[in-house]
Amino acid sequence: MVICFFCGRSLFPSNQSATIRRPFPLAHGTTTLGFIFQDGVIAAADTRASAGGLVASPTVNKITPIHSHLVATSSGSGADCMLWERLLTRELRLYQLRNRRRLSICGTAKLLSFMLHPFKGTDVCVALTLCGWDKGAGSTDCARRSQDSSSLMEDSSSVAVSSQGDTNSGPKLIYVCSNGARLQGDVLSVGSGSPYAYGILDSGLRGSLSKDEAFSLAREAVFRATHRDAYSGNNVDLFHITEQGWKRREREELKDEYYRDMKRKAMIVEERKRLTGFKVPT
Protein backbone atom coordinates (compact mmCIF):
# COMPACT_ATOMS: atom_id res chain seq x y z
CA MET A 1 0.00 0.00 0.00
CA VAL A 2 1.49 3.31 -1.03
CA ILE A 3 1.38 5.75 1.81
CA CYS A 4 1.07 9.37 0.77
CA PHE A 5 4.31 10.91 2.12
CA PHE A 6 4.49 14.11 0.13
CA CYS A 7 1.17 15.87 0.19
CA GLY A 8 2.06 18.13 -2.73
CA ARG A 9 3.33 15.49 -5.13
CA SER A 10 0.78 12.76 -4.75
CA LEU A 11 -2.31 14.84 -4.19
CA PHE A 12 -4.48 14.72 -7.30
CA PRO A 13 -7.84 16.39 -7.68
CA SER A 14 -10.47 13.68 -7.84
CA ASN A 15 -12.00 13.14 -11.24
CA GLN A 16 -15.05 11.29 -9.99
CA SER A 17 -18.27 12.39 -11.62
CA ALA A 18 -20.20 11.95 -8.37
CA THR A 19 -18.59 13.83 -5.48
CA ILE A 20 -19.04 12.49 -1.98
CA ARG A 21 -20.97 14.82 0.26
CA ARG A 22 -19.05 15.76 3.38
CA PRO A 23 -21.01 15.29 6.60
CA PHE A 24 -19.13 18.08 8.42
CA PRO A 25 -18.47 21.78 7.83
CA LEU A 26 -14.91 23.05 7.46
CA ALA A 27 -13.31 26.08 9.10
CA HIS A 28 -14.12 29.27 7.14
CA GLY A 29 -14.98 32.94 7.54
CA THR A 30 -12.58 35.73 8.40
CA THR A 31 -11.41 39.32 8.11
CA THR A 32 -7.88 39.97 6.92
CA LEU A 33 -6.39 43.11 5.50
CA GLY A 34 -3.13 44.63 4.32
CA PHE A 35 -2.05 48.06 3.20
CA ILE A 36 1.11 49.84 2.08
CA PHE A 37 2.07 53.15 3.69
CA GLN A 38 5.16 55.30 3.92
CA ASP A 39 6.92 53.00 6.40
CA GLY A 40 6.26 49.60 4.84
CA VAL A 41 3.33 47.19 4.87
CA ILE A 42 0.83 46.48 7.63
CA ALA A 43 -0.93 43.12 7.74
CA ALA A 44 -3.82 42.52 10.15
CA ALA A 45 -6.29 39.70 10.73
CA ASP A 46 -8.82 38.48 13.25
CA THR A 47 -8.33 35.12 15.01
CA ARG A 48 -11.62 33.26 14.73
CA ALA A 49 -12.04 29.95 12.87
CA SER A 50 -15.69 29.01 12.39
CA ALA A 51 -17.03 25.67 11.19
CA GLY A 52 -20.69 26.13 10.31
CA GLY A 53 -22.18 27.90 13.29
CA LEU A 54 -19.59 26.78 15.81
CA VAL A 55 -16.43 28.68 16.68
CA ALA A 56 -13.92 25.91 16.05
CA SER A 57 -11.10 27.93 17.57
CA PRO A 58 -10.93 31.48 18.93
CA THR A 59 -7.16 31.66 18.73
CA VAL A 60 -6.01 30.81 15.24
CA ASN A 61 -2.95 32.34 13.57
CA LYS A 62 -4.14 33.70 10.25
CA ILE A 63 -0.93 35.58 9.49
CA THR A 64 1.98 33.23 8.85
CA PRO A 65 5.54 34.29 8.15
CA ILE A 66 6.88 32.65 5.00
CA HIS A 67 10.38 34.05 5.25
CA SER A 68 12.01 37.00 6.95
CA HIS A 69 10.56 39.54 4.50
CA LEU A 70 7.23 37.96 3.58
CA VAL A 71 4.09 37.12 5.51
CA ALA A 72 0.89 35.63 4.14
CA THR A 73 -2.55 36.38 5.55
CA SER A 74 -4.90 33.49 4.95
CA SER A 75 -8.61 33.36 4.35
CA GLY A 76 -10.90 30.58 3.22
CA SER A 77 -10.60 27.03 4.43
CA GLY A 78 -8.19 26.68 7.36
CA ALA A 79 -6.63 23.37 6.38
CA ASP A 80 -6.16 24.41 2.74
CA CYS A 81 -4.43 27.66 3.70
CA MET A 82 -2.21 25.93 6.26
CA LEU A 83 -1.02 23.25 3.86
CA TRP A 84 -0.59 25.55 0.88
CA GLU A 85 1.47 28.00 2.93
CA ARG A 86 3.65 25.09 3.95
CA LEU A 87 4.15 24.01 0.35
CA LEU A 88 4.90 27.59 -0.70
CA THR A 89 7.49 27.96 2.07
CA ARG A 90 9.13 24.75 0.92
CA GLU A 91 9.23 25.80 -2.73
CA LEU A 92 10.65 29.23 -1.88
CA ARG A 93 13.36 27.72 0.27
CA LEU A 94 14.29 25.27 -2.50
CA TYR A 95 14.42 28.14 -5.00
CA GLN A 96 16.67 30.10 -2.66
CA LEU A 97 19.02 27.16 -2.21
CA ARG A 98 19.18 26.35 -5.91
CA ASN A 99 19.48 29.87 -7.29
CA ARG A 100 21.34 31.60 -4.46
CA ARG A 101 18.86 34.44 -4.32
CA ARG A 102 15.38 34.97 -3.00
CA LEU A 103 12.39 34.81 -5.28
CA SER A 104 10.62 38.18 -5.62
CA ILE A 105 7.13 38.67 -4.20
CA CYS A 106 5.67 38.85 -7.71
CA GLY A 107 7.39 35.62 -8.56
CA THR A 108 6.12 34.04 -5.35
CA ALA A 109 2.56 35.06 -6.18
CA LYS A 110 2.88 33.62 -9.67
CA LEU A 111 4.36 30.39 -8.31
CA LEU A 112 1.52 30.00 -5.84
CA SER A 113 -1.06 30.73 -8.52
CA PHE A 114 0.40 28.05 -10.79
CA MET A 115 0.54 25.56 -7.91
CA LEU A 116 -3.15 26.14 -7.22
CA HIS A 117 -4.23 25.99 -10.86
CA PRO A 118 -4.77 22.17 -11.11
CA PHE A 119 -7.25 22.44 -8.25
CA LYS A 120 -9.46 25.03 -9.91
CA GLY A 121 -13.05 23.77 -9.88
CA THR A 122 -12.59 21.60 -6.78
CA ASP A 123 -13.61 22.90 -3.42
CA VAL A 124 -10.13 23.94 -2.36
CA CYS A 125 -10.64 27.42 -0.98
CA VAL A 126 -7.45 29.44 -0.53
CA ALA A 127 -7.24 33.24 -0.58
CA LEU A 128 -3.83 34.48 0.53
CA THR A 129 -2.55 38.04 0.64
CA LEU A 130 1.23 38.10 0.32
CA CYS A 131 2.61 41.12 2.19
CA GLY A 132 6.30 41.68 1.93
CA TRP A 133 9.32 43.68 1.06
CA ASP A 134 11.39 42.96 -2.06
CA LYS A 135 15.05 43.57 -1.53
CA GLY A 136 17.67 44.67 -4.03
CA ALA A 137 17.69 45.84 -7.65
CA GLY A 138 18.53 42.32 -8.80
CA SER A 139 14.96 41.13 -8.52
CA THR A 140 13.77 42.39 -11.88
CA ASP A 141 12.52 39.00 -13.08
CA CYS A 142 8.89 40.18 -12.99
CA ALA A 143 9.53 43.13 -15.28
CA ARG A 144 11.74 41.13 -17.65
CA ARG A 145 9.28 38.28 -18.01
CA SER A 146 6.42 40.61 -18.75
CA GLN A 147 8.34 41.96 -21.74
CA ASP A 148 8.97 38.50 -23.13
CA SER A 149 6.66 38.34 -26.16
CA SER A 150 6.99 34.60 -26.58
CA SER A 151 5.60 34.05 -23.12
CA LEU A 152 2.36 32.11 -23.20
CA MET A 153 1.22 33.44 -19.87
CA GLU A 154 -1.03 36.37 -20.57
CA ASP A 155 -2.45 38.02 -17.51
CA SER A 156 -3.64 41.47 -16.58
CA SER A 157 -1.41 41.73 -13.54
CA SER A 158 1.73 41.66 -15.70
CA VAL A 159 0.69 45.10 -16.89
CA ALA A 160 0.57 46.28 -13.30
CA VAL A 161 4.02 44.82 -12.65
CA SER A 162 5.71 46.39 -15.64
CA SER A 163 4.29 49.77 -14.70
CA GLN A 164 6.14 49.31 -11.39
CA GLY A 165 9.18 48.65 -13.58
CA ASP A 166 12.38 49.76 -11.92
CA THR A 167 10.86 50.15 -8.50
CA ASN A 168 10.69 46.41 -8.08
CA SER A 169 12.21 46.61 -4.68
CA GLY A 170 10.18 47.92 -1.81
CA PRO A 171 6.85 47.06 -0.23
CA LYS A 172 4.51 44.73 -2.10
CA LEU A 173 0.97 43.51 -1.54
CA ILE A 174 -0.45 40.76 -3.77
CA TYR A 175 -3.65 38.75 -3.46
CA VAL A 176 -3.70 35.17 -4.78
CA CYS A 177 -6.74 32.95 -4.69
CA SER A 178 -7.59 29.40 -5.70
CA ASN A 179 -9.97 30.62 -8.42
CA GLY A 180 -6.92 31.88 -10.29
CA ALA A 181 -7.03 35.59 -9.43
CA ARG A 182 -3.73 37.35 -8.83
CA LEU A 183 -4.02 41.05 -7.98
CA GLN A 184 -1.50 43.59 -6.83
CA GLY A 185 -2.67 46.59 -4.83
CA ASP A 186 -1.97 49.15 -2.15
CA VAL A 187 -4.98 48.29 0.03
CA LEU A 188 -6.47 44.81 0.10
CA SER A 189 -8.95 43.15 2.42
CA VAL A 190 -10.18 39.56 2.15
CA GLY A 191 -12.90 37.56 3.80
CA SER A 192 -16.48 37.74 4.97
CA GLY A 193 -15.70 40.87 7.02
CA SER A 194 -13.81 42.65 4.25
CA PRO A 195 -16.59 45.09 3.17
CA TYR A 196 -16.65 46.53 6.69
CA ALA A 197 -12.86 46.71 6.81
CA TYR A 198 -12.70 48.48 3.43
CA GLY A 199 -15.06 51.15 4.77
CA ILE A 200 -12.67 52.03 7.60
CA LEU A 201 -9.53 51.72 5.49
CA ASP A 202 -10.76 53.82 2.59
CA SER A 203 -11.83 56.65 4.83
CA GLY A 204 -8.78 56.61 7.11
CA LEU A 205 -5.89 55.85 4.78
CA ARG A 206 -3.55 58.72 3.91
CA GLY A 207 -0.02 58.69 2.52
CA SER A 208 1.39 60.42 5.58
CA LEU A 209 0.35 57.92 8.25
CA SER A 210 2.82 57.32 11.03
CA LYS A 211 3.49 53.78 12.25
CA ASP A 212 1.25 54.07 15.29
CA GLU A 213 -1.54 55.70 13.29
CA ALA A 214 -1.30 52.88 10.77
CA PHE A 215 -1.54 50.26 13.52
CA SER A 216 -4.55 51.89 15.06
CA LEU A 217 -6.23 52.19 11.66
CA ALA A 218 -5.67 48.50 10.99
CA ARG A 219 -6.90 47.59 14.47
CA GLU A 220 -9.99 49.77 14.05
CA ALA A 221 -10.79 48.21 10.67
CA VAL A 222 -10.61 44.67 12.04
CA PHE A 223 -12.57 45.68 15.13
CA ARG A 224 -15.42 47.19 13.10
CA ALA A 225 -15.49 44.16 10.83
CA THR A 226 -15.64 41.74 13.77
CA HIS A 227 -18.42 43.83 15.29
CA ARG A 228 -20.64 43.43 12.20
CA ASP A 229 -19.55 40.08 10.79
CA ALA A 230 -20.58 37.00 12.75
CA TYR A 231 -17.77 34.88 11.37
CA SER A 232 -14.97 37.20 12.49
CA GLY A 233 -14.02 37.95 16.04
CA ASN A 234 -11.96 37.36 19.14
CA ASN A 235 -8.52 38.94 18.76
CA VAL A 236 -6.54 40.97 16.25
CA ASP A 237 -3.03 40.13 15.03
CA LEU A 238 -0.89 42.92 13.63
CA PHE A 239 2.31 42.55 11.59
CA HIS A 240 4.56 45.29 10.24
CA ILE A 241 6.94 44.55 7.36
CA THR A 242 9.83 46.89 6.56
CA GLU A 243 13.17 46.61 4.85
CA GLN A 244 14.50 44.95 8.00
CA GLY A 245 11.88 42.23 7.90
CA TRP A 246 8.59 41.49 9.65
CA LYS A 247 7.78 42.39 13.22
CA ARG A 248 4.84 41.03 15.12
CA ARG A 249 2.81 42.97 17.61
CA GLU A 250 1.37 41.45 20.75
CA ARG A 251 -2.02 39.84 20.06
CA GLU A 252 -4.78 42.12 21.30
CA GLU A 253 -8.13 41.14 22.70
CA LEU A 254 -10.88 42.99 20.91
CA LYS A 255 -12.91 42.94 24.08
CA ASP A 256 -10.61 45.68 25.46
CA GLU A 257 -11.02 47.68 22.27
CA TYR A 258 -14.80 47.33 22.60
CA TYR A 259 -14.74 48.72 26.14
CA ARG A 260 -12.51 51.61 25.07
CA ASP A 261 -14.96 52.37 22.28
CA MET A 262 -17.90 52.26 24.70
CA LYS A 263 -16.09 54.71 26.98
CA ARG A 264 -15.37 57.01 24.03
CA LYS A 265 -19.05 56.98 23.03
CA ALA A 266 -20.14 57.67 26.62
CA MET A 267 -17.76 60.65 26.77
CA ILE A 268 -19.18 62.06 23.52
CA VAL A 269 -22.71 61.81 24.95
CA GLU A 270 -21.55 63.51 28.16
CA GLU A 271 -19.90 66.31 26.19
CA ARG A 272 -23.02 66.83 24.11
CA LYS A 273 -25.21 66.95 27.21
CA ARG A 274 -22.91 69.52 28.77
CA LEU A 275 -22.79 71.71 25.68
CA THR A 276 -26.53 71.78 25.07
CA GLY A 277 -27.23 72.38 28.75
CA PHE A 278 -29.42 69.31 28.83
CA LYS A 279 -31.31 69.09 32.10
CA VAL A 280 -33.13 66.00 33.29
CA PRO A 281 -36.85 66.88 33.22
CA THR A 282 -38.34 66.82 36.72
Added chain:
Amino acid sequence: MISSQSFGESGKMKEYHYSGPVEQRFSPYSFNGGTVLAVAGEDFAIVASDTRLSEGYSIHSRDSPKCYKLTDTTVIGCSGFHGDCLTLTKIIDARLKTYKHSNNKTMTSGAIAAMLSTILYGRRFFPYYVYNIIGGLDEHGKGAVYSFDPVGSYQRDTYKAGGSASAMLQPLLDNQIGFKNMEGVEHVPLTQDKAVQLVKDVFISAAERDVYTGDALRICIITKEGIKEQTIPLRKD
Protein backbone atom coordinates in the same frame (compact mmCIF):
# COMPACT_ATOMS: atom_id res chain seq x y z
CA MET B 1 -25.65 -2.42 8.96
CA ILE B 2 -28.81 -0.45 9.52
CA SER B 3 -30.20 1.04 6.31
CA SER B 4 -28.66 4.41 5.66
CA GLN B 5 -31.93 5.76 4.22
CA SER B 6 -33.50 6.64 7.53
CA PHE B 7 -30.42 8.47 8.78
CA GLY B 8 -29.26 11.90 7.77
CA GLU B 9 -25.60 12.41 7.26
CA SER B 10 -24.76 13.20 10.85
CA GLY B 11 -26.33 9.93 12.00
CA LYS B 12 -29.43 11.60 13.41
CA MET B 13 -32.79 10.17 12.31
CA LYS B 14 -34.73 12.03 9.63
CA GLU B 15 -38.36 12.97 10.12
CA TYR B 16 -41.01 10.50 9.12
CA HIS B 17 -43.33 12.16 6.64
CA TYR B 18 -43.65 11.92 2.92
CA SER B 19 -42.00 14.93 1.31
CA GLY B 20 -41.86 13.68 -2.26
CA PRO B 21 -39.59 11.21 -4.08
CA VAL B 22 -36.04 11.28 -2.72
CA GLU B 23 -32.97 9.99 -4.48
CA GLN B 24 -31.26 7.33 -2.40
CA ARG B 25 -27.50 7.39 -2.37
CA PHE B 26 -25.02 5.21 -0.58
CA SER B 27 -23.02 7.29 1.84
CA PRO B 28 -19.61 5.95 2.70
CA TYR B 29 -19.72 7.80 6.02
CA SER B 30 -21.58 7.06 9.20
CA PHE B 31 -21.50 8.79 12.55
CA ASN B 32 -20.56 6.64 15.53
CA GLY B 33 -20.64 9.26 18.24
CA GLY B 34 -18.31 9.67 21.17
CA THR B 35 -16.56 12.55 22.83
CA VAL B 36 -12.86 13.12 23.34
CA LEU B 37 -11.15 15.63 25.59
CA ALA B 38 -7.52 16.59 26.20
CA VAL B 39 -5.96 18.93 28.78
CA ALA B 40 -2.30 20.00 29.01
CA GLY B 41 -0.74 20.87 32.34
CA GLU B 42 2.69 22.06 33.35
CA ASP B 43 4.28 18.60 33.31
CA PHE B 44 1.39 16.30 32.47
CA ALA B 45 -1.28 15.79 29.86
CA ILE B 46 -4.66 14.09 30.10
CA VAL B 47 -6.57 12.49 27.23
CA ALA B 48 -10.04 11.21 28.07
CA SER B 49 -12.85 9.69 26.05
CA ASP B 50 -16.15 7.97 26.64
CA THR B 51 -16.48 4.36 25.54
CA ARG B 52 -19.86 4.27 23.81
CA LEU B 53 -20.04 3.27 20.13
CA SER B 54 -23.42 4.14 18.66
CA GLU B 55 -25.11 4.45 15.28
CA GLY B 56 -28.45 6.15 14.87
CA TYR B 57 -30.68 4.90 17.70
CA SER B 58 -28.56 1.84 18.54
CA ILE B 59 -25.54 1.24 20.70
CA HIS B 60 -23.05 -1.13 19.10
CA SER B 61 -20.73 -1.35 22.09
CA ARG B 62 -20.37 0.02 25.59
CA ASP B 63 -16.66 -0.71 25.74
CA SER B 64 -15.04 0.96 22.77
CA PRO B 65 -12.62 3.60 24.06
CA LYS B 66 -11.46 6.27 21.71
CA CYS B 67 -7.98 6.92 23.14
CA TYR B 68 -5.12 5.13 21.39
CA LYS B 69 -1.61 5.03 22.76
CA LEU B 70 0.94 6.02 20.12
CA THR B 71 4.24 6.36 22.01
CA ASP B 72 5.27 6.51 25.68
CA THR B 73 4.55 10.21 25.70
CA THR B 74 1.66 10.59 23.26
CA VAL B 75 -1.96 9.49 23.17
CA ILE B 76 -4.45 10.29 20.42
CA GLY B 77 -8.20 10.53 20.80
CA CYS B 78 -10.27 9.97 17.64
CA SER B 79 -14.05 10.32 17.37
CA GLY B 80 -16.41 10.45 14.43
CA PHE B 81 -16.69 7.57 12.00
CA HIS B 82 -15.25 4.48 13.67
CA GLY B 83 -14.08 2.87 10.43
CA ASP B 84 -11.93 5.87 9.61
CA CYS B 85 -10.69 6.07 13.23
CA LEU B 86 -9.40 2.48 13.04
CA THR B 87 -7.71 2.93 9.67
CA LEU B 88 -6.19 6.24 10.65
CA THR B 89 -4.66 4.83 13.84
CA LYS B 90 -3.27 1.88 11.86
CA ILE B 91 -1.66 4.26 9.39
CA ILE B 92 -0.21 6.41 12.18
CA ASP B 93 1.25 3.32 13.89
CA ALA B 94 2.83 2.20 10.63
CA ARG B 95 4.35 5.62 10.02
CA LEU B 96 5.69 5.74 13.60
CA LYS B 97 7.42 2.40 13.09
CA THR B 98 8.89 3.56 9.78
CA TYR B 99 10.24 6.70 11.40
CA LYS B 100 11.70 4.70 14.29
CA HIS B 101 13.48 2.37 11.93
CA SER B 102 14.86 5.01 9.62
CA ASN B 103 15.73 7.72 12.17
CA ASN B 104 16.48 5.59 15.22
CA LYS B 105 14.38 7.70 17.54
CA THR B 106 10.76 7.99 18.62
CA MET B 107 8.61 10.71 17.10
CA THR B 108 7.93 13.71 19.36
CA SER B 109 4.36 14.94 19.90
CA GLY B 110 4.90 17.95 17.67
CA ALA B 111 6.25 15.78 14.88
CA ILE B 112 3.31 13.39 15.14
CA ALA B 113 0.93 16.34 14.93
CA ALA B 114 2.60 17.71 11.81
CA MET B 115 2.61 14.25 10.24
CA LEU B 116 -1.06 13.71 11.01
CA SER B 117 -1.88 17.02 9.35
CA THR B 118 -0.29 15.86 6.09
CA ILE B 119 -1.93 12.41 6.33
CA LEU B 120 -5.36 14.01 6.74
CA TYR B 121 -4.79 16.51 3.93
CA GLY B 122 -3.68 13.69 1.63
CA ARG B 123 -7.35 12.73 1.62
CA ARG B 124 -8.60 16.28 1.07
CA PHE B 125 -11.19 15.19 -1.49
CA PHE B 126 -12.51 12.13 0.37
CA PRO B 127 -11.68 13.03 3.96
CA TYR B 128 -11.26 10.85 7.01
CA TYR B 129 -14.36 11.69 9.02
CA VAL B 130 -12.43 11.82 12.28
CA TYR B 131 -12.02 14.56 14.84
CA ASN B 132 -8.56 14.07 16.32
CA ILE B 133 -6.98 15.41 19.46
CA ILE B 134 -3.40 14.52 20.37
CA GLY B 135 -2.25 14.85 23.98
CA GLY B 136 1.27 14.33 25.21
CA LEU B 137 4.50 15.81 26.46
CA ASP B 138 6.69 17.94 24.22
CA GLU B 139 10.51 17.77 24.04
CA HIS B 140 10.81 20.00 27.13
CA GLY B 141 8.52 17.79 29.21
CA LYS B 142 5.63 20.25 29.21
CA GLY B 143 2.08 19.14 28.46
CA ALA B 144 0.92 19.68 24.87
CA VAL B 145 -2.45 19.29 23.19
CA TYR B 146 -2.90 19.46 19.40
CA SER B 147 -6.42 19.62 17.96
CA PHE B 148 -7.31 18.87 14.35
CA ASP B 149 -10.18 19.32 11.98
CA PRO B 150 -11.09 16.44 9.62
CA VAL B 151 -8.90 17.74 6.77
CA GLY B 152 -5.74 18.48 8.70
CA SER B 153 -5.89 22.05 10.00
CA TYR B 154 -4.29 21.96 13.45
CA GLN B 155 -2.92 24.06 16.24
CA ARG B 156 -1.47 23.64 19.68
CA ASP B 157 -3.89 24.32 22.54
CA THR B 158 -4.00 24.05 26.32
CA TYR B 159 -7.30 22.15 26.32
CA LYS B 160 -9.79 20.99 23.70
CA ALA B 161 -12.93 18.92 23.44
CA GLY B 162 -13.86 17.08 20.26
CA GLY B 163 -16.66 14.83 19.09
CA SER B 164 -20.41 14.86 19.59
CA ALA B 165 -20.53 16.76 22.90
CA SER B 166 -17.67 19.13 22.04
CA ALA B 167 -19.90 22.19 21.63
CA MET B 168 -21.24 21.62 25.15
CA LEU B 169 -17.90 20.90 26.82
CA GLN B 170 -15.69 23.52 25.19
CA PRO B 171 -17.40 26.55 26.83
CA LEU B 172 -17.19 24.80 30.21
CA LEU B 173 -13.47 24.19 29.73
CA ASP B 174 -12.96 27.80 28.57
CA ASN B 175 -14.45 28.91 31.84
CA GLN B 176 -12.84 26.42 34.25
CA ILE B 177 -9.37 25.99 32.76
CA GLY B 178 -8.97 29.19 30.73
CA PHE B 179 -10.73 31.39 33.33
CA LYS B 180 -12.54 33.08 30.45
CA ASN B 181 -15.68 35.17 30.76
CA MET B 182 -15.15 35.81 34.44
CA GLU B 183 -13.96 38.97 36.13
CA GLY B 184 -11.67 39.26 39.14
CA VAL B 185 -10.69 35.60 39.41
CA GLU B 186 -7.23 34.45 40.37
CA HIS B 187 -5.59 32.39 37.61
CA VAL B 188 -4.48 29.35 39.60
CA PRO B 189 -2.34 26.93 37.56
CA LEU B 190 -3.99 23.54 37.09
CA THR B 191 -2.69 20.66 39.24
CA GLN B 192 -2.92 17.07 38.04
CA ASP B 193 -5.49 15.99 40.64
CA LYS B 194 -7.71 19.00 39.99
CA ALA B 195 -7.50 18.38 36.26
CA VAL B 196 -8.52 14.72 36.61
CA GLN B 197 -11.46 15.66 38.84
CA LEU B 198 -12.53 18.34 36.38
CA VAL B 199 -12.41 15.88 33.48
CA LYS B 200 -14.60 13.44 35.40
CA ASP B 201 -17.14 16.15 36.25
CA VAL B 202 -17.18 17.42 32.70
CA PHE B 203 -17.87 13.97 31.23
CA ILE B 204 -20.62 13.30 33.75
CA SER B 205 -22.27 16.52 32.52
CA ALA B 206 -21.76 15.50 28.90
CA ALA B 207 -23.37 12.11 29.49
CA GLU B 208 -26.41 13.86 30.96
CA ARG B 209 -27.04 16.04 27.94
CA ASP B 210 -25.64 14.19 24.92
CA VAL B 211 -27.20 10.89 23.86
CA TYR B 212 -24.06 9.69 22.10
CA THR B 213 -21.87 10.06 25.21
CA GLY B 214 -22.02 7.70 28.16
CA ASP B 215 -21.39 4.14 29.44
CA ALA B 216 -17.86 4.64 30.76
CA LEU B 217 -15.03 7.14 30.80
CA ARG B 218 -11.44 6.17 29.98
CA ILE B 219 -8.81 8.62 31.24
CA CYS B 220 -5.14 8.41 30.17
CA ILE B 221 -2.76 10.49 32.27
CA ILE B 222 0.60 11.11 30.60
CA THR B 223 3.57 12.10 32.74
CA LYS B 224 7.28 11.53 32.37
CA GLU B 225 6.83 8.31 34.35
CA GLY B 226 4.58 6.93 31.65
CA ILE B 227 0.89 6.56 30.84
CA LYS B 228 -1.63 5.63 33.54
CA GLU B 229 -5.18 4.60 32.66
CA GLN B 230 -8.38 4.86 34.70
CA THR B 231 -11.89 3.72 33.83
CA ILE B 232 -14.91 5.30 35.50
CA PRO B 233 -18.52 4.31 34.92
CA LEU B 234 -20.96 6.83 33.42
CA ARG B 235 -24.70 6.79 32.74
CA LYS B 236 -25.73 3.78 30.66
CA ASP B 237 -29.06 5.11 29.40
